[in-house]
Amino acid sequence: MNLSTRYLGLTLPHPFVPGASPLTGDLDTVLRLEDAGAAAIVLPSLFAEDIERYETTIDRYLEHLVRVKRRIAPPVIGSLNGTQPDTWLRYARLIEQGGADALELNFYYVATALDEDAGAVEARLIDIVAVLKESLTIPLAVKLSPFYTSLPHLAGELDRLGANGLVLFNRFYQPDIDPAARRTTLQLTLSESSELLLRLRWLAILSGRVRASLAVTGGVHDAVDAVKAVMAGADCVQIVSALFRRGPGRLASIRREFERWGDAHGIESLEALRGSVSLARCADPAAFERGNYVQLLQAHHNPQDVPVG
Numbered sequence: 001m002n003l004s005t006r007y008l009g010l011t012l013p014h015p016f017v018p019g020a021s022p023l024t025g026d027l028d029t030v031l032r033l034e035d036a037g038a039a040a041i042v043l044p045s046l047f048a049e050d051i052e053r054y055e056t057t058i059d060r061y062l063e064h065l066v067r068v069k070r071r072i073a074p075p076v077i078g079s080l081n082g083t084q085p086d087t088w089l090r091y092a093r094l095i096e097q098g099g100a101d102a103l104e105l106n107f108y109y110v111a112t113a114l115d116e117d118a119g120a121v122e123a124r125l126i127d128i129v130a131v132l133k134e135s136l137t138i139p140l141a142v143k144l145s146p147f148y149t150s151l152p153h154l155a156g157e158l159d160r161l162g163a164n165g166l167v168l169f170n171r172f173y174q175p176d177i178d179p180a181a182r183r184t185t186l187q188l189t190l191s192e193s194s195e196l197l198l199r200l201r202w203l204a205i206l207s208g209r210v211r212a213s214l215a216v217t218g219g220v221h222d223a224v225d226a227v228k229a230v231m232a233g234a235d236c237v238q239i240v241s242a243l244f245r246r247g248p249g250r251l252a253s254i255r256r257e258f259e260r261w262g263d264a265h266g267i268e269s270l271e272a273l274r275g276s277v278s279l280a281r282c283a284d285p286a287a288f289e290r291g292n293y294v295q296l297l298q299a300h301h302n303p304q305d306v307p308v309g
Helices: 027-035 048-053 059-071 085-097 118-135 151-161 193-206 223-232 241-246 249-264 285-301
Strands: 005-007 010-012 016-018 041-047 076-081 102-106 140-144 165-168 176-178 183-185 213-217 236-239
Touching: 005 213, 016 041, 016 249, 027 041, 027 059, 041 048, 041 059, 041 102, 048 085, 059 076, 059 085, 076 085, 085 102, 085 118, 102 118, 102 165, 118 140, 118 151, 140 151, 140 213, 151 165, 151 193, 165 193, 193 213, 193 223, 223 236, 223 249, 236 241, 236 249, 241 249
Parallel strands: 016 236, 041 076, 076 102, 102 140, 140 165, 165 213, 213 236
Antiparallel strands: 005 010, 176 183
């Protein structure tokens, strides 16, 4: 099975890429990921507010970027999480100058103001992407959350601005409450395969309708998860939690299992599989959009219609 794919204008031997995380912030681990066959490496996010709030510098991030670029052959994608338009541009330029092959814009923003409407939230992202596309020469991917009022409209606007890729989706970490201490607590929770369902739906809705590459992140833990993501339209499959749980070698095993699945089902190439269950290739779009919802509710009222086993 030919696994080659195009992502952000880059030709990759296969779609499996370690996503942004502390794993790619360690050079030894990056080298192990290269040994496992990583098609590209997404570095951890550089958080602009850390630089501003704690008066640290970007030097350590750039030094790591340069070391990784010198030591590995796959493309290296920087990741930037900012707060203000001027910081986005300043640090994006430095990452580009450091040698990154592309940049992932991690737009992690939680709207809390009562007087900020949905249009203003979207406009903030659109303005940032417009400025970066005018100023950078390297490809730009935008990592989105699923919480926009009309995600397809926003994706279309970003596509028209020239965003080279869309990454679905950012995982917002939800604070818990400690009742005894009467305070919020934060705990890192790794993803599960069940989280892939939301991503599959939106990949399938966008596939074939935007020029930008589509990447999935969150919920891919085995080869079948990856097969589903590609069928929905993913050009790139980012993996993080599975690597935390089982080590860098898990990337190689998922790739091998994916290839075996394709061979067993007579799939000659990734291209033949990609987007095969997307909205653009669906004979009845209305059924795609509401059919499963209606059928599920009807099955709930008629338990004998629910398949068993």
